[in-house]
Amino acid sequence: MSPTSRPARVLPLLGLAFFALASAGAKCGQQPPQLGVELVENGGFETGDLSGWTVTGSCEVHDAGSPWASPPVGSYFLYGGDDFDASTCTASQEILLPNQGFRANYLAATPLVVDASAYLRDFSGPLDYDDQAFLKLRYLDAQGVELSSIRTLIGDDASWSQEFAAGLLPVDTWKIRVEVESRFRAGADNDAMADEISAVIDTVTPQLPAQTKPPILQDFRQDAMTVIWETNGNLERPAIEWGPAGSALPNEVTQVETTEVTPSHYVHKAVITGLTAETDYDYRVRMGSQTYATYGFRTAPLATSPFRMTWTSDNQNGPTTFGSIVGLMAARDPDLYFNPGDIVQNGDVLSEWGSYWWTPLSTADFGQTTPTLFARGNHDGEHAFSYAYSALPENESFYSFRYGNTFIVVLDTEASVGSTSPEQDQEAYLVAALSSPEAQAAEFRIVTFHKPPYTNLWDATNFFFCLFGGSGYTGEGSLRTAWVPLFELYDVDLVVSGHTHSYQHAQQNGVHYVLVGGAGGALDTFCGGDFPFFDFTVDSHGYSVMDVNGTSLTWTAYDENDNPLHGFAIAH
Ligand SMILES: [Fe+2]
Numbered sequence: 001m002s003p004t005s006r007p008a009r010v011l012p013l014l015g016l017a018f019f020a021l022a023s024a025g026a027k028c029g030q031q032p033p034q035l036g037v038e039l040v041e042n043g044g045f046e047t048g049d050l051s052g053w054t055v056t057g058s059c060e061v062h063d064a065g066s067p068w069a070s071p072p073v074g075s076y077f078l079y080g081g082d083d084f085d086a087s088t089c090t091a092s093q094e095i096l097l098p099n100q101g102f103r104a105n106y107l108a109a110t111p112l113v114v115d116a117s118a119y120l121r122d123f124s125g126p127l128d129y130d131d132q133a134f135l136k137l138r139y140l141d142a143q144g145v146e147l148s149s150i151r152t153l154i155g156d157d158a159s160w161s162q163e164f165a166a167g168l169l170p171v172d173t174w175k176i177r178v179e180v181e182s183r184f185r186a187g188a189d190n191d192a193m194a195d196e197i198s199a200v201i202d203t204v205t206p207q208l209p210a211q212t213k214p215p216i217l218q219d220f221r222q223d224a225m226t227v228i229w230e231t232n233g234n235l236e237r238p239a240i241e242w243g244p245a246g247s248a249l250p251n252e253v254t255q256v257e258t259t260e261v262t263p264s265h266y267v268h269k270a271v272i273t274g275l276t277a278e279t280d281y282d283y284r285v286r287m288g289s290q291t292y293a294t295y296g297f298r299t300a301p302l303a304t305s306p307f308r309m310t311w312t313s314d315n316q317n318g319p320t321t322f323g324s325i326v327g328l329m330a331a332r333d334p335d336l337y338f339n340p341g342d343i344v345q346n347g348d349v350l351s352e353w354g355s356y357w358w359t360p361l362s363t364a365d366f367g368q369t370t371p372t373l374f375a376r377g378n379h380d381g382e383h384a385f386s387y388a389y390s391a392l393p394e395n396e397s398f399y400s401f402r403y404g405n406t407f408i409v410v411l412d413t414e415a416s417v418g419s420t421s422p423e424q425d426q427e428a429y430l431v432a433a434l435s436s437p438e439a440q441a442a443e444f445r446i447v448t449f450h451k452p453p454y455t456n457l458w459d460a461t462n463f464f465f466c467l468f469g470g471s472g473y474t475g476e477g478s479l480r481t482a483w484v485p486l487f488e489l490y491d492v493d494l495v496v497s498g499h500t501h502s503y504q505h506a507q508q509n510g511v512h513y514v515l516v517g518g519a520g521g522a523l524d525t526f527c528g529g530d531f532p533f534f535d536f537t538v539d540s541h542g543y544s545v546m547d548v549n550g551t552s553l554t555w556t557a558y559d560e561n562d563n564p565l566h567g568f569a570i571a572h
């Protein structure tokens, strides 16, 4: 694709100024800096093969005869892999800047912007758990060390969308690794697809963006912390400054991954590493020379220490209630907050990630000071925004971790259940996680996910429909078959779900089941009790506090006015 066919979004080509700058950076006989020139070789795969690309995994080039898609431009496109040997694949190429006329003195003296784009798609609609393709550009120094990166959204729809990634080039960049990642997640084929990969460098005047979402913490570790924030531009260099609590923040993290959501929404993710367990630190965001508010956090507890978690889910379109509940949780000073899903109402509505999630979560600086994790719910869905605005472990859908003396497995009820493909087989993952030495040595084992295996009947339609035998919901039958026997086999103590907008507790075959879906979404209409092993159901907003201390786990549920609703204890 010629550069002129690409929308000039960050900076128009510079005309005469371009030639003046280009010639100023070139010595006699040397190539001038390749400003405004397409730097990706065979970005449209129009050679009909992967010429110019280094490939790992199952990537293929398809033409218009492909059964899966037609190319959006030209005659060919990149396909993740079919023929039942699909795997995650990466197609990459490195742009060595000196070879493009960008010599060290020019790079040091000239602010440059990289403007990249790709057409992306998958095979299913945006609500389906499917393979994911995205474009990522890693900035590497002369030693090959990654300085930072920019990336596009994932292509989440069954039609092509052009996604973008633009930003100020870091000082000391020597080469840029252009990567198309086609992440295999579901089905027999890897049907994440890409085409028209483009990257152009141009001169730019740095512009200080505004911070549009303050940092939130998303982590569970003793030695690291993940920070996510948003700005409305990417023409300054993002960083996190940090240090021991009360210090002058002597350290910095400049290796930041930035996702361009829109040209006015850039999500930055940084990981602070080298931390000590159960220790207080301070940090703040820096963009260019502009610093923002300082917050504190504590790293995850030692294996033998008591800890506190809070739980509540399904805040979705109830930000006022959720903000109030977040304030109550903040007053309880937990070490970790877990939300089992439906953190927005419509995962594809960009504004909800601010107004329904980020803003209420920031009540009393809770999200800025308390690490938060979540399980994906049906309302968060598989939308690209749901991945852009989170930094979850492992495959970002199902994951597990040790926290204090407790082992926690997080599953994704939007991914398939009862499947046999290794990448999507949550049963195999659950067995491996729960039978691991780390899990079996833990004092408590907890599994959490959005949709429950059991719930007392609710009917979202209305009370009268309910009375006359409406099509109420009693939980996920497939989970009772596939997962519940594993909970019992591997001595899971506690299963925490959401989806039902209420608080419920049950106990069956030694496993406690709790539903914590009262964070703010409209409460469900109940048709009455169904399962005899449920001992408490209340149609109430609220949250729960879980204290683990040695061989004792104590659970207390509160309503939205902080009145205790229910409690139980597990003692080993
Ligand atoms: Fe919900």
Ligand SMILES: [Fe+2]
Residues within 6 Å of the ligand: 342, 377, 378, 379, 450, 498, 499, 500
């Ligand atoms: Fe739900």
